[in-house]
Amino acid sequence: MPDRIAVLGIGLIGGSIALGLKERTDVEVIGYDRSSEDLGLAAALGAIDKGTVDLAEAVSEADIIIIALPVGAIKETIDRLAELPLKEACIVTDVGSTKSEIVAHSKKLKQKGTIFIGGHPMAGSHRSGIKAAHSLLFENAYYVLTPDPDTSLLAVQKLSRLLHLATRAELIIMNPIHHDRVVGAISHLPHIIAAGLVNMVGDYNEQNEWFHRLAAGGFRSLTRIGASHPIMWRDILLSNQEELIKLLDDWMLQMLKMRTAIYKQDANQIEAFFARSKQLRGQLPDREKGLLMPLYECYLDIPDQPGEIARVTAILSENDVNISNIEVLNNREELPGVLKLTYKKEQDYQQAVVCLKAAGYTVFTDHDSADPSETKVKSKLMS
Ligand SMILES: NC(=O)c1ccc[n+]([C@@H]2O[C@H](COP(=O)([O-])OP(=O)(O)OC[C@H]3O[C@@H](n4cnc5c(N)ncnc54)[C@H](O)[C@@H]3O)[C@@H](O)[C@H]2O)c1
Numbered sequence: 001m002p003d004r005i006a007v008l009g010i011g012l013i014g015g016s017i018a019l020g021l022k023e024r025t026d027v028e029v030i031g032y033d034r035s036s037e038d039l040g041l042a043a044a045l046g047a048i049d050k051g052t053v054d055l056a057e058a059v060s061e062a063d064i065i066i067i068a069l070p071v072g073a074i075k076e077t078i079d080r081l082a083e084l085p086l087k088e089a090c091i092v093t094d095v096g097s098t099k100s101e102i103v104a105h106s107k108k109l110k111q112k113g114t115i116f117i118g119g120h121p122m123a124g125s126h127r128s129g130i131k132a133a134h135s136l137l138f139e140n141a142y143y144v145l146t147p148d149p150d151t152s153l154l155a156v157q158k159l160s161r162l163l164h165l166a167t168r169a170e171l172i173i174m175n176p177i178h179h180d181r182v183v184g185a186i187s188h189l190p191h192i193i194a195a196g197l198v199n200m201v202g203d204y205n206e207q208n209e210w211f212h213r214l215a216a217g218g219f220r221s222l223t224r225i226g227a228s229h230p231i232m233w234r235d236i237l238l239s240n241q242e243e244l245i246k247l248l249d250d251w252m253l254q255m256l257k258m259r260t261a262i263y264k265q266d267a268n269q270i271e272a273f274f275a276r277s278k279q280l281r282g283q284l285p286d287r288e289k290g291l292l293m294p295l296y297e298c299y300l301d302i303p304d305q306p307g308e309i310a311r312v313t314a315i316l317s318e319n320d321v322n323i324s325n326i327e328v329l330n331n332r333e334e335l336p337g338v339l340k341l342t343y344k345k346e347q348d349y350q351q352a353v354v355c356l357k358a359a360g361y362t363v364f365t366d367h368d369s370a371d372p373s374e375t376k377v378k379s380k381l382m383s
């Protein structure tokens with residue numbers, strides 16, 4: 001087990017790893033950031049033992065250095081580390097959302113004999129900064145490492161073990177080019193689409209403010225990630241140019257096909273488009289990821305009258321159903337006049353659907369058939 005870890009950038013990702021390190025290992029954590037205020041907060045939260053705005057001081061005695069800065073700053077920091085005295089056998093890793101360019105850039109460290117192993121934890125949030133950090137942010141998520149083929153196996157094992165302890169993520173190894181193609185499609189392109197839609201609707205809203213007022217569940221859930229950090233996403237897009245150009249070409253082709261289908265009133269093609277998407281979306285592997293245990297959810301239409309929530313809870317308790325949470329979606333931003341019930345156990349969820357239906361309620365589940373046998377585990381989104 002290494003003795004001292006330097007975490008460079010103590011924001012959402014660096015802060016979450018640091019919190020996990022302090023919670024689940026015995027290492028000393030030194031935080032480096034340009035914001036001394038955030039370093040103070042990180043120390044107060046117990047994420048770091050010591051904070052400094054001096055890079056040389058942060059890394060001089062470190063056994064492992066984790067660079068958790070925006071992608072552009074990761075490259076600059078690799079350049080600076082290449083000029084600084086580092087401990088022998090020190091391992092440097094990063095958490096950047098792109099890998100090919102960063103790994104290529106790390107050659108400068110390799111030339112001086114320092115091991116660099118690229119990394120990317122596949123969980124996060126649209127929020128940023130130490131205030132949004134959490135020690136279980138990466139629980140059960142994948143954490144990709146992209147070691148060069150000639151990297152010592154012992155070093156990869158040492159880093160994987162530490163990161164697994166700190167994050168409870170599942171460590172996997174991937175080629176950086178492959179990583180950038182896959183993550184380009186499932187993370188970078190969706191962020192472009194979400195931000196593009198928010199901006200387009202924002203333009204319409206300048207002429208007519210009903211665009212924002214009427215924005216309901218569909219727009220809000222699709223565009224949550226449109227609120228992400230501009231500098232982080234600027235750097236990611238600049239760093240994955242080649243893949244994103246190909247992905248955007250494919251995306252525009254998809255949209256053109258839909259435009260043609262709508263123009264021609266081609267009902268079959270439009271239906272097939274959504275049928276395929278519904279089937280594929282349902283096949284996404286469930287991962288018990290994030291802050292909380294997997295949850296089962298159902299929604300219930302309730303009349304707007306006093307005592308209605310008490311009636312629902314009474315029915316559930318008479319039937320020995322344990323609910324994890326009950327939420328009134330009465331702000332009309334999601335579903336109007338609706339109770340959202342969450343359960344930790346599938347058995348409770350199934351029992352609840354049956355007894356609430358028997359009591360005359362309309363119950364919606366993840367699937368519109370409301371069939372409990374089609375239960376889908378949901379992970380609670382971090383927001
Ligand atoms: N946010 C996510 O969902 C997510 C998920 C996985 C990986 N990542 C990657 O993690 C990295 C960090 O992202 P984050 O979400 O933690 O960002 P963040 O904004 O929450 O944290 C970045 C921290 O770095 C500091 N910082 C920025 N530039 C600096 C510089 N030049 N010198 C010193 N300190 C500097 C900031 O003060 C901040 O505390 C990025 O490379 C991002 O691509 C992000």
Ligand SMILES: O=C(O)C(=O)C[C@]1(C(=O)O)C=C[C@@H](O)C=C1
Nearest residue numbers: 097121122123124125126187225
């Ligand atoms: O959940 C979110 O808000 C995220 O954007 C997390 C997310 C993503 O899934 O796209 C964003 C960037 C990463 O590099 C990894 C994960």
